[in-house]
Amino acid sequence: MAHPVSPLAPKSLPELPEIAGVRFATAEAGIKYRSRTDVLLVAMDEGTVVAGVLTRSKCPSAAVDWCRQNLPGGTARALLVNSGNANAFTGQRGKAAVGLSAEIVSRALGIAPAEIFLASTGVIGEPLAAEKFAGVTEAMAGRLAAGPWMDAARAIMTTDTFAKVATATVEFDGVPVSISGIAKGSGMIAPDMATMLSFVFTDAPIAAGVLQALLQPAIDTSFNAVTVDSDTSTSDTCLVFATGKAPIAPIGSVDDPRAAVFAEALRDVLHELAIHVVRDGEGATKMVTVSVEGAESDRSAFRIAQSIANSPLVKTAIAGEDANWGRIVMAVGKAGEPADRDRLEISFGDIRVATRGERDPAYDEAATSAYMKNEEIEIRVGIGLGSGSATVYTCDLTHGYITINGDYRS
């Protein structure tokens, strides 16, 4: 938290509206940090349904295990999140810690453990002192409120340099339905079917199964399309809670035309949060969009885009404002996906630098160098084989990343 705010932080953030049926509070439990909030308790009214996507890491945190166990139930009444300790790789003690956490929340709110969701983020391998929640949870339960959401977003930060929020509103039959989300994440960001931590709340009346069906594709082009450092977390968790309080007929099927409208708004919120995570990438000074088209399939395009976005050589070149497109060629080549060197086309923004397997005859070093000084860099790659396309978002790799990660744990 000692690090300065990312230069890529958004200039302004929206004020999130209240979501009917959702109240929360934060507290200082002293898990690791001093003089800042590190616990978030969210209480939701009866009837709230939940959908979620969790990390595919083979070493998931105890909280992830807990959520995976409760998700099939489809209903939720509470969410407890702490920062400062990931409760990952903590063995039986980790399992006991999630049990104790749920018990504390269960007692404070009078709800069943099966409807309580948990998430933890911070250092891996240290036992989580869940007993510290006991003192503060009762107090939080006594002062639950419908805002301000910024407080919730702040309590879940670790190396984040700014709080991440996003919101969208859709109207059905003249009734506004809100979707608001918070997220945290800055390093260990290469989500695999989920994100670091993100929580979304809506007052839409929607069946849990429908919500789950809409969530996965929205994740694929938002959180799963960002990478900071290619390192996938043990704790990636995205949960969406729908209280059903909006006075409209329930959305009970994915074929309901309103489902598509809702899905698009949900995707917008997740996408905005995912971009916030990249903009807060550890040490980041440039926001980078990698768009690949003309691949054999969307999946192939995605893998090529990932290979470019994860390449330390591409990322250090961007940090150095060097239009080193040779390294992009390298990253395409190593992706292992179908590609024909002699059809490749590479552009920075609108400046084409390479075509048909060699430097563009019209290549202009001065214009390209000027472009690289921008804060937002777009890398566009044409594979020339098919119609598969994908976009991945990342940041540059700078001395800041080394500094932050050379001394995070100690």
Place this chain on the structure above:
Amino acid sequence: MAHPVSPLAPKSLPELPEIAGVRFATAEAGIKYRSRTDVLLVAMDEGTVVAGVLTRSKCPSAAVDWCRQNLPGGTARALLVNSGNANAFTGQRGKAAVGLSAEIVSRALGIAPAEIFLASTGVIGEPLAAEKFAGVTEAMAGRLAAGPWMDAARAIMTTDTFAKVATATVEFDGVPVSISGIAKGSGMIAPDMATMLSFVFTDAPIAAGVLQALLQPAIDTSFNAVTVDSDTSTSDTCLVFATGKAPIAPIGSVDDPRAAVFAEALRDVLHELAIHVVRDGEGATKMVTVSVEGAESDRSAFRIAQSIANSPLVKTAIAGEDANWGRIVMAVGKAGEPADRDRLEISFGDIRVATRGERDPAYDEAATSAYMKNEEIEIRVGIGLGSGSATVYTCDLTHGYITINGDYRS
């Protein structure tokens, strides 16, 4: 070349013996660098056979294409290597440049282009001015000599901070047979079925097919087991030339008992060169050995070891001398290979830090921190599922890497 010599550079290097049938010379062609040699011409006597392994990049350099075309012939008379320009992603001009290079060598030495091998290393995407070879190749042909090998190793360096050589001698029927090699590489190192650039010479009389059969497995545990930055080069090339001058009966079959002895010595030379490459990893301050055992298969163990060795978070922690084994857990988890969190065992050297999915009860932070100050760090991971094992070699990720790669091309 402006960077200081790696602190991990070997304290001494062997003097390589002459290889009967091999002579070489170096020159300053002025491809990119000033006031240093940048071309190596090696001439080999008639009867020399060749085996090779080349990059699997989908965007290989023109020189790699050329070698791939000539390798099936199995015989070699010359090798021309330049540094400063990779002749990769240079399209038709790149193809013309290798044609011209071969023609210049063919004329100077009076040999057929099909027996000439080429390699280039340096910047990607810039056309290679092969006509610059014309002036120097004739001169090099006039002063070919059997040593010193250090000159050959120096001429092929790019961001390398020390020249890389290794040698081994085996005796068959009292007759010594030599195997000597040179290599270059420091960044863009994650060889995939080959290495950056390595050339090995032996006087062994051995059939080309046998040499090729022995080469691949030796590569798998040497060059293919190192990574500096996870970025696979467009130019990875390892060629082994055997002149057959040693006065022993030819090795004509892999079943010849001498083949196994020769293969082991070849593997030793390749392994030593591969370790040199890691020790010269861009910005490296620590040499790291990642050993994984108990995986479901050797392949699975290798992928897990790679995931650890390529993780920027693991590598920055090592640079910061932080025994952050939680990040090793993360890297095991993201590898996508079978793993059971609750059977994991992790050690730094002989210090076990985690067992059965949580911190070792006997964990001693002071002792572990003291170990992390060593120049050579060993990470040992037990998966506890089977008998697959693998070892991958890497270095730490430091400010030096960012500095070197933020301004390499410009």
